[in-house]
Amino acid sequence: MxxxxxxxxxxxxxxxxxxxxxxxxxxxxxxxxxxxxxxxxxxxxxxxxxxxxxxxxxxxxxxxxxxxxxxxxxxQTTDLGAFLPEDCTVQRVDITVRETGEHVIWTPGGEASLSEDNGQTALTGGSAEDVRQQAGGIVMCSYWRPGFVESAAASAVSIDLTSGGETCRVSLSQDENAQYSLSVQWESDETAEQSDWLLFADPMSLLPPDVAALLS
Missing domain, CATH: 1.20.58 (Methane Monooxygenase Hydroxylase; Chain G, domain 1)
Incomplete structure (x- = not known):
């Protein structure tokens, strides 16, 4: 023994x-x-x-x-909002729809509206702060636990923002294991910060609720 x-x-x-x-x-x-x-x-x-x-x-x-x-x-357990600087301004959100590969592109300002052109859906409405708040509701874990989103409506999403006079892109892309690879790329830094996560909400929920309602 x-x-x-x-x-x-x-x-x-x-x-x-x-x-x-x-x-x-x-x-x-x-x-x-x-x-x-x-x-x-x-x-x-x-x-x-x-x-x-x-x-x-x-x-x-x-x-x-x-x-x-x-x-x-x-x-670790965090949320997508933790990767968006507090003083940032979200300029654009580009979402790839899983079923069709279509791009849904959101920009802030004005009343909620939708238009379609060449396989792309353009959405406007709401503010950058709305998106930051929605991002705070997308829980992420760097370990396995039950309840994560295995097949989200959005297979990928990128968030273009500005902070302190510098531009940044925060990107999420889901792989075949239902994990999301997260990349944070700043304009002044050639090397992107990358990490792997499981999400507990569909990235589509980034859109302000009144804007997202236009897609249903």
Missing amino acids: KNRLVLVPVAAVLLLLVGIAARHDLMLRTAVVCVGILVTLAGMGIAAARKSSRKYLLELAVILAAYVLYAGTGF
Whole structure:
């Protein structure tokens, strides 16, 4: 039994490394990290019951702390609004409709209106602040949990905004695993910030409610 207990820290470390390597697959990463934590806790429980050495228990405690640190920093819950600066002005929203590939383009100002031209739907109405508020209602997780949107009406969305005299584009694109890749590209920075998320609301809900009603 002692020989088998030696394998517990090895298995726990390997699972943690797999979880770190699988950072772009949120479901796999979450599953592996959860299993790793359970393996570590089980090992600590068995070792304590069998009065194993303190050194062995300390090793498992360090591994468990590594899991907690990784989950605490890598498993985040936020909303799309957190990626829009507070002082920004949203200039344009471009939404790709999943079923048709059609682009729905929204710009602020005036009363809600809709027009169609060459396979594109142009929407106006509402304000930039309306979109910022709607973005705050789109919950995002960087780990797997039940209830995420698997097949949204919008397969991709880009938000063009200005902040502090600089332009920025915030983009979301859904892949075959129902995850969304988020990109934040500032005009002054050649390298975009990228991260992977599961969404708990359709990106189509970015549109002000009175404007979105025109699409139904």
